[in-house]
Amino acid sequence: MADQLLSDRLDEVIDALVARSDASAALGDPELAPLARVAADLRHYPNRDFTAHLRARLERRKTMTTATLAPGVREGFTTVTPYIWVPDRGLADFLIRTFDAVETRVDENPGHGIHRELRIGSSMVMIGETGPTDAPARPQAFHVFVPDADATFARALTAGAMSLGEPEDRHYGERAGFVVDAYGNHWYIATALGPQSLGHHLRTVTPYLHALDVDGYMKFLTRAFGAVEETRAEQPGGVIPYARMRFGDAAVEFGTHPPMPGAYFLYVADPDAVYEQALAAGAKSLSAPADQPSGLRIGFVEDPLGNHWYIARPFDSR
Numbered sequence: 001m002a003d004q005l006l007s008d009r010l011d012e013v014i015d016a017l018v019a020r021s022d023a024s025a026a027l028g029d030p031e032l033a034p035l036a037r038v039a040a041d042l043r044h045y046p047n048r049d050f051t052a053h054l055r056a057r058l059e060r061r062k063t064m065t066t067a068t069l070a071p072g073v074r075e076g077f078t079t080v081t082p083y084i085w086v087p088d089r090g091l092a093d094f095l096i097r098t099f100d101a102v103e104t105r106v107d108e109n110p111g112h113g114i115h116r117e118l119r120i121g122s123s124m125v126m127i128g129e130t131g132p133t134d135a136p137a138r139p140q141a142f143h144v145f146v147p148d149a150d151a152t153f154a155r156a157l158t159a160g161a162m163s164l165g166e167p168e169d170r171h172y173g174e175r176a177g178f179v180v181d182a183y184g185n186h187w188y189i190a191t192a193l194g195p196q197s198l199g200h201h202l203r204t205v206t207p208y209l210h211a212l213d214v215d216g217y218m219k220f221l222t223r224a225f226g227a228v229e230e231t232r233a234e235q236p237g238g239v240i241p242y243a244r245m246r247f248g249d250a251a252v253e254f255g256t257h258p259p260m261p262g263a264y265f266l267y268v269a270d271p272d273a274v275y276e277q278a279l280a281a282g283a284k285s286l287s288a289p290a291d292q293p294s295g296l297r298i299g300f301v302e303d304p305l306g307n308h309w310y311i312a313r314p315f316d317s318r
Helices: 006-018 024-028 033-041 050-068 090-099 149-158 214-225 271-281
Strands: 080-086 102-109 113-120 123-129 141-145 162-170 174-180 186-192 205-211 228-233 242-247 250-256 263-267 284-291 296-302 308-314
Touching: 080 090, 080 205, 080 250, 090 102, 090 113, 090 123, 090 149, 123 205, 149 162, 149 174, 149 186, 162 186, 205 214, 214 228, 214 242, 214 250, 214 271, 271 284, 271 296, 271 308
Parallel strands: 080 123, 141 186, 205 250, 263 308
Antiparallel strands: 080 263, 102 113, 113 123, 141 205, 162 174, 174 186, 228 242, 242 250, 284 296, 296 308
């Protein structure tokens, strides 16, 4: 199977899924496995043109994964990594107490505060501490999978969070409770209950972006960054309570809520090209791509909802 072209192997997987046959052999193919998982997730898409729809989506996914995913990204990081701006180290303490986060890096940047990196399960989170300045915090929302949602929820409250909803068994296949920390970040704390749970598609921590027009925002992300829609649930009137997109090897979730503009690192193969693409899609330039002392080449843009994107690649890996 591996001797065939990827496009031919992809066709065989799609044909097998449409026929409701066994396509599990694809999971042993490193190139094909990520596409096969998306195909399995979308196999119940309620459209008579399923085959054409799925093939087109996976071809876009294949192209984007090849073109966008940056080489040389450090272990544990993915295409999209959240960067949370707060005034002090209190958030790091909260993550350690609540999620058993492990601090893996601390850098002091004179004039720019402190940069921290923490590992939570299979995910990385970056924190920028601005100190007592006028720089505003940029709270975000996250979906976090843990072994025991009730115990983690209780630890979050003990660590200073406020409840937004007690843990309950949810209809979408997880037991989840919701909290907001002292800096305004929302944490959707979940434990997978069954095979339909989203936890089987996600890492420990997944950014959950809010928008009033989720469909319009997702179209922007496709134009700007080549993101590929994986799934959505839609209600009458165009309300989308849940959707998910793929950026390279990272998933990002969406829901219809007032925006919470945050900051995200987007690791790509060519920051200059993606920066120009983002501007053409309607993003605002905050800084043109340039090599930084950190060893990254970074371009900096703001999207229409106010989210900041650091478009980056290790420049010493060229």
